[in-house]
Amino acid sequence: MSTFEATDVVRRLTARLKMRHLQLLLRIQQHGSLTRVAEEMSTSQPAITNALAEVEGMFGAALFDRSARGMAPTALGKVALARAQAMINDLGHLVRDMETVATGNAAHLHIGVIPFISGQMLSAAVQRTLPEGGGRLTLTIHEGTSDQLVQQLRDHTLDIAIGRPSTTVNIDQLEFETLYDQQPRLVAGRRLAAQLGRHRLNWRQLARLDWIMGAPGTPIREQVSDIFLKAGVAPPTPIIESYATKLMGELIVSSDKAVSIVPADIADELVRIAGVAIVPYSFDWTLPPIALFTRREGPKPDAIRMFAQALRVACKQDPHLKERQTEY
Template structure:
């Protein structure tokens, strides 16, 4: 195997790499054909072939395998694609930051947020971060599960993620700051909650109700499954799978057979907003902790630190108010 000279590659990339090279890599990955890439980029195939050859010369190796089925990235090509995608996202974020600075703000942050987080915590942190005279920010929020959001953090689509730390999460190379834990709460319509509150939980009875839950493989869903499996009962098949806490609340209020398990802070918000009721059952577990994830190289960015401090303060206030555990 030929030795790889990293210093030589860095020198070549620094002198010759252009953003069009990064764009070309992504277009080849997308289309798998230089002919289709040329059509997409409104240029000729010889020009595309020449640009790819320039790029592979910088790396000193092939970035794509060619076959009758099309072009697929080599291991080196996959690494280059990941960095190219991140560079293009960073370029977009640079333009957004510049726009924010011109408008009198410190930066424009793209934050990924899982759905089951208290609106009070999130809004409190955002208000502090966007109203500070020293580090006034513009925020764009993106919702998804922790797996999706951490992938967006890695490819630089997102600047930070507020998600759950768990053994299943791929956090290698990321910095994480565990904020607080959440207790689970069983919620139902007021009529059903009043009926269930009169007796201890009967999971054989509860499994027959209309469950509304998050998607499979989410921590909330897995914990519900574990409750029933521990009781020797097959977990319920939900009538609705949803990440929308607002929708969960509306469905439960409209159906006296509907039931769900959500974090305590979310349950309390749904009591106020949607009119659900909390069934006073006590569970012997907590959900994986709410955690702030960032890329290691971004730790010293003042804008990140400003929002992180605001989020920690809001999380501490919630934990103190609800008697939940701060970490």
């Protein structure tokens, strides 16, 4: 596309593109059928066909391929859909920000976190975030896996995400800053922990226990499986796949065979809130690091910048993380 053509497209989109056009594109992506979109919007298929033609005319190219199997976005369509979702989400954030200001608060952030983030550390970061000009910072906390969170960050559902970078996490258009490493801890019920603690670490013996792990592909699950393989032992098939800490704690304390490997700070929280015990093994490896993810495009709003700085300070001052703090 030449500079002149690109300028012409920008002019058309600026003058004619509306939110209803973006919503139409997202509905077509969802249903893959103009007939279904028409039924959902209580209108005729010709009207939807004309509306799509209007939008594609603004872009100067087809946004969907038509086939007997339905409609699939073209390469340009995928770009347009990603931006459409981001703009729709940004509009929702604008309404929330207006409500926040109207109630006397300073800003509202949507923060994504993986389950194995210390609640104490996160709470300390929130308390240390002091918006400029007064008022309070309000938050919506979203939980998910790292790959889910970075996708939500990319489509503007989230303002910031705290997760684990890995080769399976798509960080295109994102920036990430490593905050700290986490030491692994084996947790079990008190009786089982005492039994295991009387003997040397034996991966073959551990493989016969009932494991609680995350879903396949999650960084800790993959790393623990790799540790078993390096010890010449087939990785155990978990009886439960979950990183929900409360559920993990309840399952472990109610079983004489359940174990899991979790970060040291999370293990300490499980000891306190669920009564699990930490098996006194010393591992010579660390878990995948925790990182702060933000979008690369444009200047960062003050609320994001201030929360990020508060999070860095909270990580350095957290007694569980201080010894493991690594400079990058």
